[in-house]
Amino acid sequence: MPDGEHTELPRILVTGGTGYVGGRLISRLEADATRLRALARKPEQLRDKVGPSTEVVFGDVADRASLDRALAGIETAYYLIHMMSNAQDFAKEDRAAAEAFGAAARGAGVRRIIYLGGLGDDDDPGLSPHLRSRHEVGQVLRDSGVETIEFRASIVIGAGSLSFDLVKSLTDRLPVMLCPLWLSTACQPIAIDDLLAYLLAAKDLPPGDSRIIEIGGADVSAYRDLIREYARQKGLRRVLIKVPVLTPYLSGLWLTLVTPTRSEVGRHLIEGLKNPTVVRSRVALDTFPKIRPIGVAEAIRRAIQGAASTLSATDATTGPS
Numbered sequence: 001m002p003d004g005e006h007t008e009l010p011r012i013l014v015t016g017g018t019g020y021v022g023g024r025l026i027s028r029l030e031a032d033a034t035r036l037r038a039l040a041r042k043p044e045q046l047r048d049k050v051g052p053s054t055e056v057v058f059g060d061v062a063d064r065a066s067l068d069r070a071l072a073g074i075e076t077a078y079y080l081i082h083m084m085s086n087a088q089d090f091a092k093e094d095r096a097a098a099e100a101f102g103a104a105a106r107g108a109g110v111r112r113i114i115y116l117g118g119l120g121d122d123d124d125p126g127l128s129p130h131l132r133s134r135h136e137v138g139q140v141l142r143d144s145g146v147e148t149i150e151f152r153a154s155i156v157i158g159a160g161s162l163s164f165d166l167v168k169s170l171t172d173r174l175p176v177m178l179c180p181l182w183l184s185t186a187c188q189p190i191a192i193d194d195l196l197a198y199l200l201a202a203k204d205l206p207p208g209d210s211r212i213i214e215i216g217g218a219d220v221s222a223y224r225d226l227i228r229e230y231a232r233q234k235g236l237r238r239v240l241i242k243v244p245v246l247t248p249y250l251s252g253l254w255l256t257l258v259t260p261t262r263s264e265v266g267r268h269l270i271e272g273l274k275n276p277t278v279v280r281s282r283v284a285l286d287t288f289p290k291i292r293p294i295g296v297a298e299a300i301r302r303a304i305q306g307a308a309s310t311l312s313a314t315d316a317t318t319g320p321s
């Protein structure tokens with residue numbers, strides 16, 4: 001068959017394309033002219049948001065047959081899903097989902113799964129259920145026998161990231177904040193651009209063993225430093241008052257600042273803020289020498305800029321009333 005007539009099928013599958021990380025990854029892969037398949041529970045919601053070359057298929061990680069279809073012919077599969085929004089017992093459902101995905105990937109002959117989970121110390125008995133579950137998903141995917149690259153990240157700084165939106169909403173609206181002590185917990189946020197660089201580079205690594213790669217930005221900070229830096233860049237005067245615990249009142253207040261559909265996920269994320277999420281190994285820097293992540297101040301600057309351009313794009317689409 002002459003080259004021009006050869007229609008190549010996508011070899012990369014992205015899951016979680018309606019979500020924050022997956023949606024941005026699809027745009028980057030498309031910008032590199034990569035042909036993709038994207039799996040979505042509501043394909044009609046994703047179709048308008050992706051380029052014409054991306055094939056959108058129905059798939060639900062709770063529906064094994066849909067996974068078998070979506071993974072057919074795939075070499076690299078990105079697993080960017082969590083079930084915290086809609087599950088009764090998210091840890092159990094995330095485990096079952098990862099088992100089904102791993103088994104389907106193995107059956108389809110997938111060469112590599114690339115998964116993004118969370119940082120945190122497995123040996124910490126106080127590790128939050130959310131972070132423990134993220135680690136378990138990585139283990140389950142590895143146990144499938146398909147080579148799995150598990151990235152572990154702290155909060156992602158970018159316009160539209162739920163964890164960054166929590167910082168932003170709080171700081172924008174509350175001149176005086178009651179801050180529980182754990183806002184001094186150490187974290188190592190990563191800018192969305194750096195996270196995407198790692199996710200993209202992982203598909204081109206030579207074949208090897210499954211591994212865990214901890215990733216983070218250039219700075220280790222405390223959550224309250226993120227609030228302070230965001231306030232500084234926005235020219236806001238904010239007073240932070242330390243309180244010993246996160247009271248139900250305070251927790252409720254935080255959650256009223258995010259949209260109701262995201263508050264369930266927000267609750268689990270807040271529980272995890274007491275756990276340090278810091279990179280403890282050099283593996284990322286050694287494996288990806290071309291990726292040198294930026295620090296918190298620059299990441300926040302880009303996120304504020306990104307939020308402003310999204311707003312003005314929405315204004316332009318909406319037009320004057």
Ligand SMILES: NC(=O)c1ccc[n+]([C@@H]2O[C@H](COP(=O)([O-])OP(=O)(O)OC[C@H]3O[C@@H](n4cnc5c(N)ncnc54)[C@H](OP(=O)(O)O)[C@@H]3O)[C@@H](O)[C@H]2O)c1
Pocket residue numbers: 015016017018019020021022040041042059060061062079080081082083116117118134153154155156157161162163164265
């Ligand atoms: N954002 C961060 O700050 C951050 C930080 C560290 C690690 N991570 C990790 O990055 C990954 C993606 O996070 P995110 O922030 O992009 O999450 P997100 O915006 O909440 O997106 C979650 C995605 O999961 C999909 N999903 C849920 N249940 C599904 C099911 N049964 N079948 C198929 N798809 C399903 C959702 O699809 P629907 O639209 O159909 O619900 C959505 O596309 C997660 O593993 C998370 O732990 C995120």
